[in-house]
Amino acid sequence: MNDMVQPDDAPNHDNGMAPDCAVEGAATAPVPIEGIRGRLTQDAPLAKYVWFKSGGHADWLFEPADADDLKAFCERLDGDMPVMALGVGSNMIIRDGGVPGVVIKLGKEFANVEVTGPTTLKAGAAAPVSIVSRRAGKAGIDGLAFFTGIPGSVGGVTKMNGGCYGRETKDVLVDCDVILPDGQFVTLGNADLQYSYRHSALPEGSIVVEARFEGFPGDPDTIRAEMDRISSERKESQPIGSMTGGSTFKNPPGHSSWKLIDAAGLRGFKHGGAQVSEKHANFLINTGNATSTEIEELGEIVREKVYANSGVQLEWEIKRVGRP
Numbered sequence: 143m144n145d146m147v148q149p150d151d152a153p154n155h156d157n158g159m160a161p162d163c164a165v166e167g168a169a170t171a172p173v174p175i176e177g178i179r180g181r182l183t184q185d186a187p188l189a190k191y192v193w194f195k196s197g198g199h200a201d202w203l204f205e206p207a208d209a210d211d212l213k214a215f216c217e218r219l220d221g222d223m224p225v226m227a228l229g230v231g232s233n234m235i236i237r238d239g240g241v242p243g244v245v246i247k248l249g250k251e252f253a254n255v256e257v258t259g260p261t262t263l264k265a266g267a268a269a270p271v272s273i274v275s276r277r278a279g280k281a282g283i284d285g286l287a288f289f290t291g292i293p294g295s296v297g298g299v300t301k302m303n304g305g306c307y308g309r310e311t312k313d314v315l316v317d318c319d320v321i322l323p324d325g326q327f328v329t330l331g332n333a334d335l336q337y338s339y340r341h342s343a344l345p346e347g348s349i350v351v352e353a354r355f356e357g358f359p360g361d362p363d364t365i366r367a368e369m370d371r372i373s374s375e376r377k378e379s380q381p382i383g384s385m386t387g388g389s390t391f392k393n394p395p396g397h398s399s400w401k402l403i404d405a406a407g408l409r410g411f412k413h414g415g416a417q418v419s420e421k422h423a424n425f426l427i428n429t430g431n432a433t434s435t436e437i438e439e440l441g442e443i444v445r446e447k448v449y450a451n452s453g454v455q456l457e458w459e460i461k462r463v464g465r466p
């Protein structure tokens with residue numbers, strides 16, 4: 143998996159010091175972690191953290207105790223080691239060769255959701271946006287009901303500009319607190335993120351730790367009804383209970399990806415253990431023991447066949463990370 147770190151070099155978890163070893167694409171200097179309170183794990187399996195339930199290990203997995211801990215840890219990395227945030231893995235393929243550098247996974251310390259005013263909330267980056275949506279609805283804050291249809295975290299939607307039913311994160315996000323890969327703490331406003339369709343300008347390797355949202359006044363019962371409608375529509379139209387990664391491809395301007403995939407005759411198409419969902423053609427699913435390679439290859443087959451059939455080039459929405 144990680145051929146640059148020999149088993150004998152591997153320390154026990156949380157032993158106080160990272161090994162004096164080279165990690166692919168990273169600093170050769172050791173990273174002292176005295177005083178760091180979070181949990182640092184070498185060669186950590188990631189499949190359990192992603193919806194596809196496939197893929198390799200992180201060279202390092204760091205689960206910080208809190209934002210100060212994450213800041214202190216990143217300062218020591220000094221920007222030399224690749225850093226990647228992992229949310230709840232609902233829009234991600236972790237490749238089978240694993241992820242170089244450090245993967246940051248935020249835990250329950252980052253999952254607090256608080257109503258801060260008549261139309262405002264703040265939420266830790268690990269909070270599921272469905273909870274943000276529910277809390278907003280109960281408090282009579284309208285405009286965030288669409289979050290109920292997205293199974294991601296606050297950090298994930300902030301990065302991806304997650305959205306559905308004609309609304310996106312950019313419509314409700316005020317600003318967010320971010321730790322850059324060298325440990326700098328910055329607050330980025332909505333405009334700084336330069337949102338476009340399923341894209342933000344969040345700097346590479348940075349970690350969102352908290353975000354603030356604003357909606358508009360609404361009636362809790364009406365909002366609740368809208369959320370129920372969204373939830374049942376989703377259950378009808380998406381393979382919610384499957385090992386999947388959400389919409390595989392962005393909708394090309396003027397087209398629906400699922401219609402293009404359907405028109406190419408690919409609904410239900412299988413490649414190894416991976417399959418184009420029978421329920422929603424823009425979803426790929428792991429039917430049981432698919433490797434990430436099979437899932438990604440299936441996506442590429444879909445792209446080729448759709449292009450041959452319609453002349454439209456599909457663009458991946460799912461983030462594909464790590465070594466093949």
Ligand SMILES: Cc1cc2nc3c(=O)[nH]c(=O)nc-3n(C[C@H](O)[C@H](O)[C@H](O)COP(=O)(O)OP(=O)(O)OC[C@H]3O[C@@H](n4cnc5c(N)ncnc54)[C@H](O)[C@@H]3O)c2cc1C
Binds near residue numbers: 229232295302381388
């Ligand atoms: C059944 C299903 C339905 C879905 N429906 C929708 C939908 O309607 N609309 C929609 O937009 N998406 C949808 N998705 C996709 C997914 O839920 C969103 O893209 C969501 O924003 C991803 O959040 P996550 O926490 O799972 O992020 P991950 O998949 O873990 O990561 C996605 C990206 O966000 C980054 N990231 C995650 N956390 C942080 C953080 N704290 N700081 C910085 N970067 C971070 C990761 O590095 C990665 O680049 C669906 C997925 C599934 C499985």
